[in-house]
Amino acid sequence: MLVFRQLFDPQSSTYTYLLADGKSGIAVIIDPVFEQVRRDAALIAELGLKLLYTLDTHIHADHVTGAWLLKQQTGCSIGVSADSGAAGADRYLVPDDVIAFGGRNLQVRKTPGHTSGCLTYVLDDRGMAFTGDCLLIRGSGRTDFQQGDPRTMYRSVHQQIFTLPDECLLYPAHDYRGLTATSVGEERHFNPRLGGETGEADFTGYMNNLHLAHPKKLDVAVPANLKCGKPEGEFDIAATPHWAPLRYSFAGIWEIDPHGLEEHSRAVQILDVREPEEFSGPLGHIRGAIPIPLGALAGRAGELAKDRPVVAVCRSGSRSAQATVILREAGFADLANLSGGMLRWRAEGHPVEGGSPVEHIAEYSI
Numbered sequence: 001m002l003v004f005r006q007l008f009d010p011q012s013s014t015y016t017y018l019l020a021d022g023k024s025g026i027a028v029i030i031d032p033v034f035e036q037v038r039r040d041a042a043l044i045a046e047l048g049l050k051l052l053y054t055l056d057t058h059i060h061a062d063h064v065t066g067a068w069l070l071k072q073q074t075g076c077s078i079g080v081s082a083d084s085g086a087a088g089a090d091r092y093l094v095p096d097d098v099i100a101f102g103g104r105n106l107q108v109r110k111t112p113g114h115t116s117g118c119l120t121y122v123l124d125d126r127g128m129a130f131t132g133d134c135l136l137i138r139g140s141g142r143t144d145f146q147q148g149d150p151r152t153m154y155r156s157v158h159q160q161i162f163t164l165p166d167e168c169l170l171y172p173a174h175d176y177r178g179l180t181a182t183s184v185g186e187e188r189h190f191n192p193r194l195g196g197e198t199g200e201a202d203f204t205g206y207m208n209n210l211h212l213a214h215p216k217k218l219d220v221a222v223p224a225n226l227k228c229g230k231p232e233g234e235f236d237i238a239a240t241p242h243w244a245p246l247r248y249s250f251a252g253i254w255e256i257d258p259h260g261l262e263e264h265s266r267a268v269q270i271l272d273v274r275e276p277e278e279f280s281g282p283l284g285h286i287r288g289a290i291p292i293p294l295g296a297l298a299g300r301a302g303e304l305a306k307d308r309p310v311v312a313v314c315r316s317g318s319r320s321a322q323a324t325v326i327l328r329e330a331g332f333a334d335l336a337n338l339s340g341g342m343l344r345w346r347a348e349g350h351p352v353e354g355g356s357p358v359e360h361i362a363e364y365s366i
């Protein structure tokens, strides 16, 4: 079985692909975006995967790769094209290299034209290929900077991509209209630049008249990507909160475990967003917790101090997750959700005020 996720960065319209061997959980990620590394790492952790490689299809001109940052966070290796000119990778890829991850693998094909180091990664069963900025859905990557060359791109597409089976699904590095995937057969017929009877000279004419503005981040992205996305100088990994041990979830919420909250309880405001009868009910409440039911929180957020972290608590950790969203919108910066809520807090034996002994609580006897 293959684990497969297509992830999107709305700022640069970049697609990032996570692939894993379902049996071993060994994963690779293609074209991660620097600003999305926290999200991607959360997904990898939640799916229980081990990231072996981060792979870029090319030196991107419009965003900084997340390769270096993912390596710092997960210990993965960085793979880039040997022709990319990038420093700091662990593996320099050449045509026909095979990148094995568990029982699956990707084959490396060289598809220059957008840049001279562009690669396409083809899945072992030829059911999927990741074309970077060579072939886009009913389009192609631009060829007007970074060693771009329309004739080279035409040959890459016809010799390396259109020779794959018609059913092979194609996943590009970008789509600016929200389209997500295509197939070899479709593009061979319907790609307006490269499909049908279009010849090399037609394509060159098309590409030389695109008149696109340069990417806004070009001057920052290219130098950073030539170092696999390593930032200049000291870098605080995207301002990870330090006030307690927190974990970022793919749902976009900072979570704290019961143990972490008990250790840091003096330094934070504990906000209990359950209804009054729950607050004084059998699960009890955490000492010093401020009771404000979720429905009243938006109107009563002023009762909490903005200069001290807030940990939101409820029965199961679900309503309190929404409480952190409400407080963020109200201008609070340091926020976390108690993972698993009072149910987990009690199950792990942490102290409460009020409440009944765990063995007398109906919710634990199911």
Ligand SMILES: N[C@@H](CCC(=O)N[C@@H](CS)C(=O)NCC(=O)O)C(=O)O
Pocket (backbone or CB within 6 Å): 012, 060, 061, 062, 133, 139, 140, 141, 142, 143, 174, 176, 212, 213, 214, 215, 216, 217
């Ligand atoms: N407006 C975008 C431009 C992005 C851009 O030029 N993307 C390149 C890929 S790095 C491309 O080939 N675009 C094809 C197109 O826009 O048709 C930005 O500022 O980032």
Ligand SMILES: [Fe+2]
Pocket (backbone or CB within 6 Å): 058, 059, 060, 061, 062, 114, 133, 141
């Ligand atoms: Fe690109």
